[in-house]
Amino acid sequence: xxxxxxxxxxxxxxxxxxxxxxxxxxxxxxxxxxxxxxxxxxxxxxxxxxxxxxxxxxxxxxxxxxxxxxxxxxxxxxxxxxxxxxxxxxxxxxxxxxxxxxxxxxxxxxxxxxxxxxxxxxxxxxxxxxxxxxxxxxxxxxxxxxxxxxxxxxxxxxxxxxxxxxxxxxxxxxxxxxxxxxxxxxxxxxxxxxxxxxxxxxxxxxxxxxxxxxxxxxxxxxxxxxxxxxxxxxxxxxxxxxxxxxxxxxxxxxxxxxxxxxxxxxxxxxxxxxxxxxxxxxxxxxxxxxxx
Numbered sequence: 001x002x003x004x005x006x007x008x009x010x011x012x013x014x015x016x017x018x019x020x021x022x023x024x025x026x027x028x029x030x031x032x033x034x035x036x037x038x039x040x041x042x043x044x045x046x047x048x049x050x051x052x053x054x055x056x057x058x059x060x061x062x063x064x065x066x067x068x069x070x071x072x073x074x075x076x077x078x079x080x081x082x083x084x085x086x087x088x089x090x091x092x093x094x095x096x097x098x099x100x101x102x103x104x105x106x107x108x109x110x111x112x113x114x115x116x117x118x119x120x121x122x123x124x125x126x127x128x129x130x131x132x133x134x135x136x137x138x139x140x141x142x143x144x145x146x147x148x149x150x151x152x153x154x155x156x157x158x159x160x161x162x163x164x165x166x167x168x169x170x171x172x173x174x175x176x177x178x179x180x181x182x183x184x185x186x187x188x189x190x191x192x193x194x195x196x197x198x199x200x201x202x203x204x205x206x207x208x209x210x211x212x213x214x215x216x217x218x219x220x221x222x223x224x225x226x227x228x229x230x231x232x233x234x235x236x237x238x239x240x241x242x243x244x245x246x247x248x249x250x251x252x253x254x255x256x257x258x259x260x261x262x263x264x265x266x267x268x269x270x271x272x273x274x275x276x277x278x279x280x281x282x283x284x285x286x287x288x289x290x291x292x
Contacts, residue, residue: 001052003062006082010062013083014053017045022116022286023089025080026053028271029098029123030192031162031179033059036097039275040282047283049093054083056100058191059182066190071198076103077110084114093285095278097121097271099195108228117285118232121270121278122240124247125228125254132247141242148196155189169241170267231258231288233281235274237266 001015014034024044026037034053041051057063057071057079065071080103084092093116096104101123108118124132132138148154158165162183166176183189232255236248252259262281266274 001086004054004083004086006079009057009060009065009079011057011060011079011083012055012062014041015050016041017050018048019050021048021050022289023050023052023084023087023092024282024286025083025087025092025094026051026271027056027080027094027096027100027103028053028059029096029100030195031158031166031183032098032175032271033179033182035178036175036269036271040095040271040279043275043279044282047279047286049282049286050087052083052087052092054079056103058194059188061185061187064187064191068194068197071194073103073106073198076195077107080104080107081111081114084111090114091116093117093119093282093289095119095121095282096123098123098268102126105228108230108232109226112228112230115230116289117282118228118230119235119278119281119285120232121235122237122243122268124234124236124243125251127254128247128250131250132244136244136246138244138247141244144242145196145199148193149199154193158189159184169269170239170273171269172272175269175272227254227256229256231285232256233260233262233285235262235264235270235278235281237264237268237270237274239266240268242268 001013003013004011026041028034028036034055037053041053044051057076091114094104094107101120104118104120105125108115133142163176163180166179167173234251252261264274264277270278
């Protein structure tokens with residue numbers, strides 16, 4: 001399979017490994033693409049797994065809708081479900097990094113019946129992140145999220161400065177050049193930034209208009225959170241400039257008992273910089289499933 005379709009959009013996919021192997025789905029973040037998973041995928045395929053790595057919504061040339069509402073979490077999760085269905089697998093091992101991790105958390109909440117395991121890199125559970133934004137230094141770390149919601153200006157700035165920004169966060173030069181080139185493709189800059197713009201909060205209601213029983217609404221129209229019940233590993237780099245310790249440690253409150261937190265002496269770009277550790281976490285889950 002080199003692509004799959006959903007709702008009139010076509011997504012590019014790398015499909016590697018034995019067709020009858022356990023299926024692993026790898027979700028990239030911003031401003032990456034599926035190539036971010038190359039070293040991790042090589043290790044997983046070498047262990048006999050079938051690996052599916054899509055270019056997600058906004059990144060695949062055939063899946064760059066213009067409407068910001070098209071990038072709400074419900075749509076991003078539905079894209080992954082369509083890929084899982086297209087793979088023919090009843091259950092998969094899901095792996096996500098950065099924004100891909102946010103989608104992976106949401107998918108695990110909504111479709112646990114389609115997962116064997118969950119492995120997330122860098123990004124904490126969204127409820128832990130929401131708490132951390134109100135405590136400690138996470139709001140300072142996350143200043144760029146608000147900046148990216150401004151129309152037009154982020155595209156103009158990043159076309160000139162993205163390479164310097166990525167190098168400053170520790171991304172190796174080879175990946176810097178690849179992601180910058182992808183960012184400059186027609187529609188790619190706005191497609192990737194639309195994920196942030198879909199986070200824009202609604203204006204608060206006046207007190208007299210609020211319902212008696214408030215309904216928690218997550219960003220992007222997310223459903224109320226419930227604990228993740230599938231076997232889960234969360235890898236976090238203690239030198240990550242964007243995602244601090246408070247949210248990383250609090251994530252445990254939103255995961256069931258089969259949970260492992262792995263702290264690495266690393267920055268943000270774990271698939272590129274620490275493929276051995278990421279692949280090992282996935283393989284641990286695969287072996288656990290086989291033994292079970």
